[in-house]
């Protein structure tokens with residue numbers, strides 16, 4: 224029964240990748256991972272933040288990175304965008320070793336810490352991030368204001384808004400140039416359940432257009448919406464697979480139990 228599940232999951236995954244490829248008109252190029260890391264390692268002095276990670280993420284999927292505080296999720300993402308360089312191993316995005324300027328124009332990154340201009344308005348921030356990548360049509364800015372439900376506050380200075388609102392603006396800024404890879408570090412912290420559902424609808428639409436999404440999250444209900452999960456503990460990927468696989472391999476019945484099992488049971492989510 225389990226094997227059948229596994230098989231049908233693989234078929235679905237292949238179908239998704241084929242759909243995504245069709246949309247990109249890539250001829251008969253072989254399937255290539257959007258993200259590929261080999262033995263990726265990062266040390267900060269004595270701390271090994273990421274240890275020998277081999278990760279593949281494909282077009283059209285949402286990959287959820289879970290793990291307790293300090294397990295290396297943010298460090299991994301920062302190496303994927305080339306903000307920090309690995310101590311050993313390689314990180315490739317769209318087949319290119321990072322950092323790569325051309326590839327970066329197809330990557331959206333929402334940082335865990337806020338990176339907005341407090342003295343600019345909501346609209347100005349989105350426009351500003353768009354201009355980094357070239358001219359962005361004004362209708363794209365409006366579209367994003369609608370998505371994050373901040374049209375009424377478009378002319379308010381960011382400094383005057385709540386932290387949840389600022390998370391929403393950060394998301395809009397990471398999406399403005401229509402990236403093919405989206406890296407979201409704790410995107411829905413402080414966002415109410417209704418808007419979170421809207422975001423997820425949007426993520427799924429992006430997946431259908433072939434966009435690959437990697438996100439970190441602490442929320443189990445959110446993890447359950449990912450196509451695949453990677454559980455990190457002390458810099459290592461300790462379990463990987465669909466939600467059902469991660470649960471069944473741990474011999475548990477919920478994702479939360481499986482998470483505690485895989486991370487050695489000694490951590491709380493953080």
Ligand SMILES: Nc1ncnc2c1ncn2[C@@H]1O[C@H](COP(=O)(O)OP(=O)(O)O)[C@@H](O)[C@H]1O
Nearest residue numbers: 267270272290291292293294295296297298299
């Ligand atoms: N710039 C840095 N200098 C020193 N240590 C760091 C730095 N960035 C991260 N670390 C350490 O690396 C480990 C992983 O951190 P991080 O990637 O932020 O984890 P997570 O995002 O999973 O909470 C932690 O022990 C953290 O203190």
Ligand SMILES: [Mg+2]
Nearest residue numbers: 296297298335
């Ligand atoms: Mg982090």
